[in-house]
Amino acid sequence: MRTVHHGDGVAWLQAARLTTEHAIVTSMPDHSELPQLGVDGWKQWFTTTAELACRQVTDEAVTIFFQTDVKHDGRWIDKGYLVSVGAERAGSHLLWHKVVCRATPGTVGFGRPAYAHLLCFSRGLRLTPAQSSADVLPALGEMPWSRAMGVDVCRAVARFLLKHTACRTVVDPFCGVGTMLAVANEEGLSAIGVELSRRRASKARNFQLGG
Numbered sequence: 001m002r003t004v005h006h007g008d009g010v011a012w013l014q015a016a017r018l019t020t021e022h023a024i025v026t027s028m029p030d031h032s033e034l035p036q037l038g039v040d041g042w043k044q045w046f047t048t049t050a051e052l053a054c055r056q057v058t059d060e061a062v063t064i065f066f067q068t069d070v071k072h073d074g075r076w077i078d079k080g081y082l083v084s085v086g087a088e089r090a091g092s093h094l095l096w097h098k099v100v101c102r103a104t105p106g107t108v109g110f111g112r113p114a115y116a117h118l119l120c121f122s123r124g125l126r127l128t129p130a131q132s133s134a135d136v137l138p139a140l141g142e143m144p145w146s147r148a149m150g151v152d153v154c155r156a157v158a159r160f161l162l163k164h165t166a167c168r169t170v171v172d173p174f175c176g177v178g179t180m181l182a183v184a185n186e187e188g189l190s191a192i193g194v195e196l197s198r199r200r201a202s203k204a205r206n207f208q209l210g211g
């Protein structure tokens with residue numbers, strides 16, 4: 001089952017009443033997508049929104065972020081750090097931090113790094129050593145568009161949810177064309193998405209992998 005809302009993901013999250021069924025899995029927009037905020041304003045927005053996403057799940061549920069750092073004016077903006085600040089303010093703890101290879105290790109990048117962060121937070125859930133999984137993912141997998149979460153990453157997340165949590169509905173408040181929603185459905189999970197762009201929201205309602 002899949003439901004996609006066209007609108008502001010922050011307003012939707014603020015009003016949401018999530019249950020033990022729901023996990024948030026998202027990739028929040030880069031500062032280039034919110035130019036009206038300026039870089040410092042966007043950093044505040046990003047951290048506050050990460051905090052909200054961590055607060056809105058129940059104690060035993062998880063919030064998972066897929067984020068790629070960006071270079072701005074000769075300095076790196078570490079989005080893994082920014083979401084961690086938000087999570088800490090929400091009283092959430094890091095269950096795992098995976099590095100996803102976006103390019104072959106050893107590749108020199110200029111504006112974008114050869115890795116992305118995949119971070120999982122929860123207030124109440126803990127994982128035993130037997131529940132460990134690989135912390136370096138070798139590839140993104142298919143990318144339906146340039147800002148997508150890769151399909152292999154989405155699949156690893158969906159399988160983690162099925163195996164190690166009670167969450168059976170993925171909520172992506174910044175769902176883009178719906179990559180995470182489509183993979184969740186393929187893996188037998190329900191999905192709820194929110195997207196500000198009417199065109200992408202419309203695509204996300206029916207998006208299928210490999211199409």
Ligand SMILES: C[S@@+](CC[C@H](N)C(=O)[O-])C[C@H]1O[C@@H](n2cnc3c(N)ncnc32)[C@H](O)[C@@H]1O
Pocket residue numbers: 007008009010026027028029030033147148149173174175176177178179180194195196197200
């Ligand atoms: C990094 S992309 C997400 C990509 C998505 N995971 C996918 O695989 O297609 C961020 C998305 O957030 C959307 N966005 C930006 N501001 C938003 C807001 N306030 N509410 C909801 N969506 C927003 C952008 O239009 C963009 O599609």
